[in-house]
Amino acid sequence: MSLIQYLTRIQFGFGAISLLGDEIRRLGASNPLVITDRGIAEAGILDRVLSCLGASRHVLYDRATRNPSESSLKECLELWTGEECDCAVAAGGGSVLDLSKAVALLASHGGEFADYGVHSDGLRKIGKVAPHIAIPTAAGTGAEIGRACVMTLENGRICVAVDLNMIADCVICDPELTESLPPDMTAATGIDALSHGIEAYLSTSENPPADAIALDCVARAAKWLKPATENGRNKSARWNMMMAALEGGMVLQKSLGGAHAMATPLEENGIHHGAIIAVVLPHVLRFNARAAAGRIRDLEKAAGTESHLFDWVDMLNKELNLPKRLGELGAQGKDIPKLAELAAKSHLSATNPRRAGVDEYRELYAAAL
């Protein structure tokens, strides 16, 4: 096990979950609100987490929705107040972790989530939030180390709050918790981790420490994503994919690019982020090939391939049985104009190494459909 301190305190390794009780006490807390979803509870992961709380009391919320929703948030806050909770402990995928950030924010700051959204000048209102601990149960989004929280409001709108103050006080990455993740989810979340390394490395911001970590993320995912998908009990594969996902989460603070710009608008239809990324990433890499030739060569070297990076990702997708076309995921041609407009406007597009506007995104969506 190791302790890593970049962005926040990270306990990493098989057995790291056993430190949960210590970490709660370290925050001066004794009555955590444990936030999770039914899937995590049914997979037995929740029991493992609860067994590591130590002597603490706790309150359980296990009804987190597939995408973080304001109604879940309100239920959590009611529990928090009614039961006098003093920290949040989230165990789950990106949605559960995001929900927990929102709970920590509103439990300490009051008000409505929309008050803190990026589009309502919410950033300057976010100070130190309530103590919270993030325990990822998949290796993918990097949300465990993330500063962003995406929330579906009761009015159906999606609202995003982003601030470094929202990063968890402690992240506990225990690869054991990912061992029961089925192959399709291992593949879809893993390709997301890989994409964070690739897109951050190619993005136009200047951040050499992030670049160094990104190459390590890509090298690890390239080596271990297939073994992890083929045999979920392969401990080395689970360890390395969890590390790749953490590193991907660390580096996406640098900035991302076109594949993530394309993915966000599609998620509003409830399609899985990782599956979308798998489909669009090769198209965006082909689009970027000339503009970022040198950096793409670095990535090919890190991935250990002599193919073009876009061909390599394409092949990897095939080997992982990931979807090949957005059509399979329910996307429709008639939506392309709207999607392209949203992608072109996205801040994620602004750091793509080749300028992409509405026309370019329209072509990219059409090619990926």
Place this chain on the structure above:
Amino acid sequence: MSLIQYLTRIQFGFGAISLLGDEIRRLGASNPLVITDRGIAEAGILDRVLSCLGASRHVLYDRATRNPSESSLKECLELWTGEECDCAVAAGGGSVLDLSKAVALLASHGGEFADYGVHSDGLRKIGKVAPHIAIPTAAGTGAEIGRACVMTLENGRICVAVDLNMIADCVICDPELTESLPPDMTAATGIDALSHGIEAYLSTSENPPADAIALDCVARAAKWLKPATENGRNKSARWNMMMAALEGGMVLQKSLGGAHAMATPLEENGIHHGAIIAVVLPHVLRFNARAAAGRIRDLEKAAGTESHLFDWVDMLNKELNLPKRLGELGAQGKDIPKLAELAAKSHLSATNPRRAGVDEYRELYAAAL
């Protein structure tokens, strides 16, 4: 210029110093205590820093000593209180930056520095310290991103306080400020930056993101330390050495090894840290050669050399006109038993890839004398 957020907020690049006023306002401060030394003032660097304070009032302390001393600390605290300062802005090398951390600590926490030392159970007493900004004027120690503060007490003892809360709220790395650093200091501080990358990478702790950054640190220093020493106005060389030093400071949070264990006891005699590191590093690398063969090969690859790493560092030292023997630096054979005992007891030795005890350090010191 770029904004980098690992461990803390870092403004990096030529011209970054122009953001100083904004960063002070961002901390909600308006009356900084500017801490520096006579050398920085005489080199004109202080004027450049003061010109970027914006409309703020400020109070100046320009008498920082070569090693941070409790008497300087007390003078600073008197100014802080008397002039109602609300943040510290430190411009200088490692000593000035350490002094500033101590000012931020005591201005917010009260008491004596010794109360917070690692040997008096001081760590648990350190909470959020007063706002402070670190502006390095050399590329070496990495103290700008450091959590440790070394202080010579009035009773002559050396006391160390270490806590993540002591990391500066903002680091401003502007390579322009290092352009007037003379060749001998460029070389001695630069070899220290290189050594952080090397020793952190070889240390036995497990921290892949640190390892990735460490390799980048070594590659940069290997390429740019000679050009920076040969021509201080080489902007690419200054930029890259400042980045290597920052990266070295980031990764030494992982842990270090035998060369730093050997250097610390010698510094009590006032010898320059970088010069000692230059002399002892090749000896420690030769000592580690078998125990860490694989990792040393990674470092040789990063450095772009086909020689043994210890030979390469030895050669680099020669090309940089760095001292070859500890004797040149005033160390004496009769002190070796005492030095070896201190090195063997050091926590820095505990993570060296090959176990070294008193006997081994005695031989290493003798070989380096």
